[in-house]
Amino acid sequence: xxxxxxxxxxxxxxxxxxxxxxxxxxxxxxxxxxxxxxxxxxxxxxxxxxxxxxxxxxxxxxxxxxxxxxxxxxxxxxxxxxxxxxxxxxxxxxxxxxxxxxxxxxxxxxxxxxxxxxxxxxxxxxxxxxxxxxxxxxxx
Amino acid sequence: xxxxxxxxxxxxxxxxxxxxxxxxxxxxxxxxxxxxxxxxxxxxxxxxxxxxxxxxxxxxxxxxxxxxxxxxxxxxxxxxxxxxxxxxxxxxxxxxxxxxxxxxxxxxxxxxxxxxxxxxxxxxxxxxxxxxxxxxxxxx
DNA sequence: TTATAAATTTGTATTGTTTACAATGCAAAT
DNA sequence: ATTTGCATTGTAAACAATACAAATTTATAA
Numbered sequence: 001x002x003x004x005x006x007x008x009x010x011x012x013x014x015x016x017x018x019x020x021x022x023x024x025x026x027x028x029x030x031x032x033x034x035x036x037x038x039x040x041x042x043x044x045x046x047x048x049x050x051x052x053x054x055x056x057x058x059x060x061x062x063x064x065x066x067x068x069x070x071x072x073x074x075x076x077x078x079x080x081x082x083x084x085x086x087x088x089x090x091x092x093x094x095x096x097x098x099x100x101x102x103x104x105x106x107x108x109x110x111x112x113x114x115x116x117x118x119x120x121x122x123x124x125x126x127x128x129x130x131x132x133x134x135x136x137x138x139x140x
Numbered sequence: 141x142x143x144x145x146x147x148x149x150x151x152x153x154x155x156x157x158x159x160x161x162x163x164x165x166x167x168x169x170x171x172x173x174x175x176x177x178x179x180x181x182x183x184x185x186x187x188x189x190x191x192x193x194x195x196x197x198x199x200x201x202x203x204x205x206x207x208x209x210x211x212x213x214x215x216x217x218x219x220x221x222x223x224x225x226x227x228x229x230x231x232x233x234x235x236x237x238x239x240x241x242x243x244x245x246x247x248x249x250x251x252x253x254x255x256x257x258x259x260x261x262x263x264x265x266x267x268x269x270x271x272x273x274x275x276x277x278x279x280x
Numbered sequence: 281t282t283a284t285a286a287a288t289t290t291g292t293a294t295t296g297t298t299t300a301c302a303a304t305g306c307a308a309a310t
Numbered sequence: 311a312t313t314t315g316c317a318t319t320g321t322a323a324a325c326a327a328t329a330c331a332a333a334t335t336t337a338t339a340a
Contacts, residue, residue: 018288018335037326052290057327073216074264077298078326091258105251113267114243118231121269124214127253129261158317177297192319197298199317217327218297 004029013068023048024059028069028083034090034099036078074099074126087123093131102127144169153208163188164199168209168223174230174239176218214239214266227263233271242267 006026010017023044027035035043041056060081063069070082074092080099082090089102104125113120130138146166150157163184167175175183181196200221203209210222214232220239229242244265253260270278 016287016336020289050290054291054328055289058289071216073213076211076213076219079216089253091253091256091260093258094261102256103254105254107247107251112245113229113231114245116231116242116267117272118233118267119269119275120231120267121234123265123267125263125265127256127258127260127263129259132257135259156316160318190319194299194320195318 009068013063013066015062015066015068020048020051020055021059021062023051024056025063025068025083028063028081032082032084032101034072034080034082036080038078040081072099072126074128090126091131092126092128093134094128095130095134098131100131149208153203153206155202155206155208160188160191160195161199161202163191164196165203165208165223168203168221172222172224172241174212174220174222176220178218180221212239212266214268230266231271232266232268233274234268235270235274238271240271 006022006029007017009025009029010021015021024040027040027044031043033039037053037056037060040060041051041053044056045051060069060071064071064081067085068083070085072080072082072090074080074090075097082101084101087104087108089104090099091102092099108125146162146169147157149165149169150161155161164180167180167184171183173179177193177196177200180200181191181193184191184196200209200211204211204221207225210225212220212222212230214220214230215237222241224241227244227248229244230239231242232239248265
């Protein structure tokens with residue numbers, strides 16, 4: 001059972017805490033919607049009016065570098081962030097743009113790259129297509 | 141053996157050919173370096189001086205929509221394009237930024253998403269890490 | 281406590297990619 | 311020859327992301 005407390009999470013990843021960093025990590029942990037920088041910035045701006053967008057950029061990048069968050073480049077328009085760092089895949093609906101978590105296929109552990117002449121630090125698996133709710137709308 | 145002729149490729153994917161489209165597809169097929177829009181634009185500008193960057197954007201997007209090319213969003217800085225559409229994975233070196241093709245693990249065909257309540261149209265698998273040549277440099 | 285140094289945050293200016301859109305060009309069909 | 315429709319071009323604009331320097335906060339040492 002992983003600890004989803006913002007402060008603890010920061011400390012576990014060796015990130016020095018601050019009001020802004022705790023708030024941003026807290027947002028990530030509580031909103032599994034894969035928010036963009038702007039979404040985090042707008043949402044937290046209500047509580048921290050002085051918050052700078054640059055801080056959100058820097059902080060999310062910092063989290064990703066320390067492995068405390070995942071940077072997702074699935075949508076070519078904007079980078080999204082994911083506070084869940086346990087291995088999982090993603091699905092993006094091409095119609096509504098929603099991004100959701102997907103359990104990894106069971107066989108995936110054994111799926112190592114063939115003839116790899118490189119050191120793997122991150123593995124990314126994602127699917128694109130049409131989500132159920134968009135498919136249902138199309139039939140109406 | 142797939143046909144790597146530009147005109148034939150366009151027709152196979154139902155894309156109406158034009159001088160620009162043929163040139164762009166030809167470039168993709170002959171340069172497996174996963175070029176960006178700008179790289180294609182600069183390279184073809186020598187032969188087609190009137191070429192517009194907008195056309196390159198539109199055309200590569202069109203190719204991707206028709207399945208004649210793959211849009212890669214691995215590097216968060218820029219979108220790359222891949223003329224190879226047979227299933228394969230990618231590796232990006234975090235140090236030198238190079239992007240290369242990787243053979244899919246054999247078990248991957250059976251790797252379907254678990255409990256998928258969506259229609260999969262594309263599957264993307266890639267790795268990030270350090271390539272051999274960068275790792276060698278680090279040891280010097 | 282006070283002074284000093286280090287780290288963090290802020291805000292503005294800037295860069296660079298991508299899109300929107302209107303005008304133009306071109307080729308096939310009538 | 312005219313029309314129709316798609317493709318291309320080029321400019322303007324939107325927008326994400328970064329650079330940077332000033333301001334603020336926090337930590338450390340005297």
